[in-house]
Amino acid sequence: MNDAAIEARNLTKRYDGLVAVDGISFVVNGGEFFGFLGPNGAGKTTTVRMLTGIIQPDGGDALLMGRPAGGIGAKQLSGIVPEMANAYIDLSGWDNLMLMAELYGVSLREARRRAGSWLQALGLPQRKDSLVKGYSKGMKQRLILCMALISDPELLFLDEPTSGLDVQSARLIKDLLRSLNESGKTIFLTTHDMDEADELCDRVAIINQGRLVAIDAPEKLRTATSSLRSVEVSFGGAVPLETLEKLPGVSSAKKLGDKYRLYTASPGDLVTSLVNHCRSCGLNIVSLSTLTPSLEDAFVALTEKGDGNG
Amino acid sequence: MADGAIVFQQVRRALAVAKKDIRIYYAKGPVVIFGILFPVFLFLAFVIGRNLTIDFMMPGLLGMVVFFTATAISPVVAPWETQARTLERLMSCPVSISTIILGDILASFAFGVLISLVTVLAGLGMGATIHQPLVFAAGLILAAFCFSALGLIFSAAPTSMPSTVMMLSAMVKFPVVFVSGVFIPLSDLPAWGRAIAFVSPLTYFTDLARHSLQASGHLPVGIDLAALVAFSILFLVLAMKLHQRTMPRRI
Ligand SMILES: Nc1ncnc2c1ncn2[C@@H]1O[C@H](COP(=O)(O)OP(=O)(O)OP(=O)(O)O)[C@@H](O)[C@H]1O
Ligand SMILES: [Mg+2]
Numbered sequence A: 001m002n003d004a005a006i007e008a009r010n011l012t013k014r015y016d017g018l019v020a021v022d023g024i025s026f027v028v029n030g031g032e033f034f035g036f037l038g039p040n041g042a043g044k045t046t047t048v049r050m051l052t053g054i055i056q057p058d059g060g061d062a063l064l065m066g067r068p069a070g071g072i073g074a075k076q077l078s079g080i081v082p083e084m085a086n087a088y089i090d091l092s093g094w095d096n097l098m099l100m101a102e103l104y105g106v107s108l109r110e111a112r113r114r115a116g117s118w119l120q121a122l123g124l125p126q127r128k129d130s131l132v133k134g135y136s137k138g139m140k141q142r143l144i145l146c147m148a149l150i151s152d153p154e155l156l157f158l159d160e161p162t163s164g165l166d167v168q169s170a171r172l173i174k175d176l177l178r179s180l181n182e183s184g185k186t187i188f189l190t191t192h193d194m195d196e197a198d199e200l201c202d203r204v205a206i207i208n209q210g211r212l213v214a215i216d217a218p219e220k221l222r223t224a225t226s227s228l229r230s231v232e233v234s235f236g237g238a239v240p241l242e243t244l245e246k247l248p249g250v251s252s253a254k255k256l257g258d259k260y261r262l263y264t265a266s267p268g269d270l271v272t273s274l275v276n277h278c279r280s281c282g283l284n285i286v287s288l289s290t291l292t293p294s295l296e297d298a299f300v301a302l303t304e305k306g307d308g309n310g
Numbered sequence B: 001m002a003d004g005a006i007v008f009q010q011v012r013r014a015l016a017v018a019k020k021d022i023r024i025y026y027a028k029g030p031v032v033i034f035g036i037l038f039p040v041f042l043f044l045a046f047v048i049g050r051n052l053t054i055d056f057m058m059p060g061l062l063g064m065v066v067f068f069t070a071t072a073i074s075p076v077v078a079p080w081e082t083q084a085r086t087l088e089r090l091m092s093c094p095v096s097i098s099t100i101i102l103g104d105i106l107a108s109f110a111f112g113v114l115i116s117l118v119t120v121l122a123g124l125g126m127g128a129t130i131h132q133p134l135v136f137a138a139g140l141i142l143a144a145f146c147f148s149a150l151g152l153i154f155s156a157a158p159t160s161m162p163s164t165v166m167m168l169s170a171m172v173k174f175p176v177v178f179v180s181g182v183f184i185p186l187s188d189l190p191a192w193g194r195a196i197a198f199v200s201p202l203t204y205f206t207d208l209a210r211h212s213l214q215a216s217g218h219l220p221v222g223i224d225l226a227a228l229v230a231f232s233i234l235f236l237v238l239a240m241k242l243h244q245r246t247m248p249r250r251i
Helices: A044-051 A072-077 A093-103 A108-121 A137-149 A167-182 A194-200 A218-224 A241-245 A267-281 A295-304 B003-025 B029-047 B054-070 B074-084 B087-091 B097-125 B133-154 B162-178 B191-197 B201-214 B221-250
Strands: A004-015 A018-029 A033-037 A059-064 A078-081 A155-159 A186-190 A203-208 A211-216 A230-235 A250-256 A259-264 A285-291
Touching (some): A018 A059, A078 A137, A093 A108, A167 A194, A211 A295, B003 B074, B029 B054, B097 B133, B133 B221
Antiparallel strands (some): A004 A018, A004 A059, A203 A211, A230 A285
8 A cells, every 4th residue: 555665754863953864754666766865964874874773863754665664674674785884804704694694584595595696696706705804895895785685675775885896896786786676676875976876766865964955867857957058168279268258158167177168058059159159260179069967967056055054 | 473473583583693792702802811711810819828628619719700701791792893883784684672682691691601611510520519400500590691681781881992891891890799709608798798798699699609519508599599580680671771772872
């Protein structure tokens, strides 16, 4: 009767005077890949911790698949990759996985089967019997993901799972998350990597100073920031920035290395006037491209707004 | 799920927590030093050069061994996990805080029972006799559980420094040993000494051990056992309540 995987109602958390999370409400649908974005200190980790029952909210509540967040029933359904957590370094990777299986009540046979296949999928099978102490950061992070998957959870919470990893490890994790989502799992992903969010998420929420400022599909957030469409151009010779700013339709201009970026509401018209201008004064254009705003542009625009004290 | 099934499930998971503690924390140096070497040396300092019978020495030695070993591991687990950042992962699992606490108590309890058994066997080898083996076994098990739960109370403050907690617990443990009839039997204590002794749970185990090994306890056996049960429940409930409050603050 309840299709929502996560339902947060007015979640609030205060830390002596500071409101870390300020009454946020949202719904994540079953099977959705949901991104949770925000600048440092916005309240992302605090929100995830309330949803996963590690800390109690000071106000509001949440349901995971209809069960109260923080209860044993809700935890049983969730797999969690916390932001700064470690596996037990004095145990081997395999023993860490078996411990998780016992804590989630997974049968030994099933646990062994899953552990074997996840270790394989994440490229760790040769090191499974060595102590986690000797693992690299990327190996630890992959092991922690395996630990979250050992209970075959319906709902996955990941707090910056790819931060600090090299391109290959990050790629591996992202591909795995995508295929998990395709197989029907609901994923709640916190990240600072806008390309990652853009690439993976069905919808993203943007949180700033403990409040939700936007929640929509990445594509819609980008087009909503249409004032940020731009044309990027480089010339064969020097051109003063002021001349470019005076071209019709340019709202602002900036110099980026050997290129100029001109912001405009209508890139098509601007390209025409640029070409005309260059032809009239004998300048030659080395490169020219039009840019739609990235999720990052949308993110910056949304999180700067209402951010009075910087 | 029915209540009974949930209790059963959580107890099984507490055993998984205990197994993890045993594999990780039994191998930590300070745990072994405080837990085993300390009571042994303290006791040697007391008995060497005095002409005491094995029957007289055993109850005091056992009291100290079970007290120090059962409180060796339980206080350090929480700060260690806070420092190693493994606690958040553990808390996100489908186990209640009480389950985690029970697991920690069981790991420390097992250490206490194990080392005490070794001590008992050594004592038997040196000619000691146990008069009431069942009463003695019940007392040992209760005492190890009771002291292990006491150990967890020491770690309720949400610090991430195992050394702080070990210092704090040592500050409590030493005075307790001296007021508990370990070195001087209860009957030989002055009235005020006995009054203090009755506040300490260790008193009741030492007295029970004197019943079993010397056939000369001061209190009735039933009182000793009842007191150990009462202290166990008190410490268990207190440890769970305190950690329920402080564990989320360790994150
Ligand atoms: N245990 C705590 N005690 C006191 N303040 C805290 C605590 N945890 C978080 N805060 C504060 O709450 C606010 C939100 O923190 P949170 O960790 O949720 O941010 P975040 O969005 O996850 O940031 P980041 O991107 O850096 O991970 C911050 O101002 C932080 O200082
Ligand atoms: Mg964070």
